[in-house]
Amino acid sequence: MRIPKTAFVFLFLHIFFLNFTFAQKLSEVDKIVAKYPKSFNTTEKLADKIENDFNSDYDRARAIYTWIALNIRYDYNAYLNPPKMRGFTYSSEAEKQRKIKQMNDDLIQKAFNSKKAVCEGFTALYQHLSTLVGIKCEIVRGDSKTSVRDIGRKTTSSNHAWNMVLIDKKWRLIDVTWGQGYYDSSKGRMVNDFAPIYFDTDPDYFFAKHFPDSGSFLGSRLSKEDFLNGPLIYNKTIEEDYKIKAPDFGILEVRRGDKIDFEIKNVSKSNQVFYLNKKNQAVKVQNPKEKRGGLEFEILIDNNVGDYITIFVDTNSIVSFKILPK
Structure with a gap:
């Protein structure tokens, strides 16, 4: 599924207000x-x-x-x-x-x-x-x-x-x-x-x-x-205090069809949360749940998932994992 138009609007605003963000x-x-x-x-x-x-x-x-x-x-x-x-x-x-x-x-x-x-x-x-x-x-x-x-x-x-x-x-x-x-x-x-x-x-x-x-x-x-x-974390992770609670290991050994559980603190349903598949298309996470001050969600490891998976929050990369087949 492609990222909703609202996310692209957010991306435009993000770029437009770079100078404002710098001042902030x-x-x-x-x-x-x-x-x-x-x-x-x-x-x-x-x-x-x-x-x-x-x-x-x-x-x-x-x-x-x-x-x-x-x-x-x-x-x-x-x-x-x-x-x-x-x-x-x-x-x-x-x-x-x-x-x-x-x-x-x-x-x-x-x-x-x-x-x-x-x-x-x-x-x-x-x-x-x-x-x-x-x-x-x-x-x-x-x-x-x-x-x-x-x-x-x-x-x-x-x-x-x-x-x-x-x-x-x-x-x-x-x-x-x-x-x-x-x-x-x-x-x-x-x-x-x-x-x-x-x-x-x-x-x-x-x-x-x-x-x-x-x-x-x-x-x-x-x-x-x-x-x-x-896992690899990014500047925005530190800036927004997005604590990666799960998975706590950067290398995920999985089979096709497996579902991986993710938990990130200080993220909510109001955020746009997605990842990119191997065609570089944005895939929005499905049915996220707010729990314990963060967001929990699953990602299905199918044929569209590549060698790495990077989670984005509001157009910013937050954390990356390496995918290895079992």
């Missing part, structure tokens, strides 16, 4: 930082302005996030064609540390001046600015999930980096690289789309999409298997 999701800190110059002579001048404009460490950390996300673009060409690793020689530990610091300083200045970076540049610049305003900040390297192909994959190499900042005796999770936008494969380019959700993200959502090389967070062990085999 800006906090008071963001609104101030959005008026900052796009360029400063030095990182110290930017840090001084942030320190003077905001009184709390939390607002300063947010201001750094917002300025970087609004002004530094992801360098996709550098991601596809990474520069060769620079080697160096040293005769003492002190000389080694000086050269490492110089390489890091060069990385920071390149991101700051060129307004382009990959995740290493984003995280190094964020840490540098945080240090300048007196906030303790760490860089964390690890794995990430960004597409349906990541569900159940076997390769586990480190491919991303993010930050943690210590504010009010609590470590906050930050991914300013993802805060600036995303890669649109259909357009073949990066899309600038400020996403405040990756500042001080709820750990449950954050670690559904990130896995640290250490395998732990604040002393708690995380499961790499659960990370790799879990």
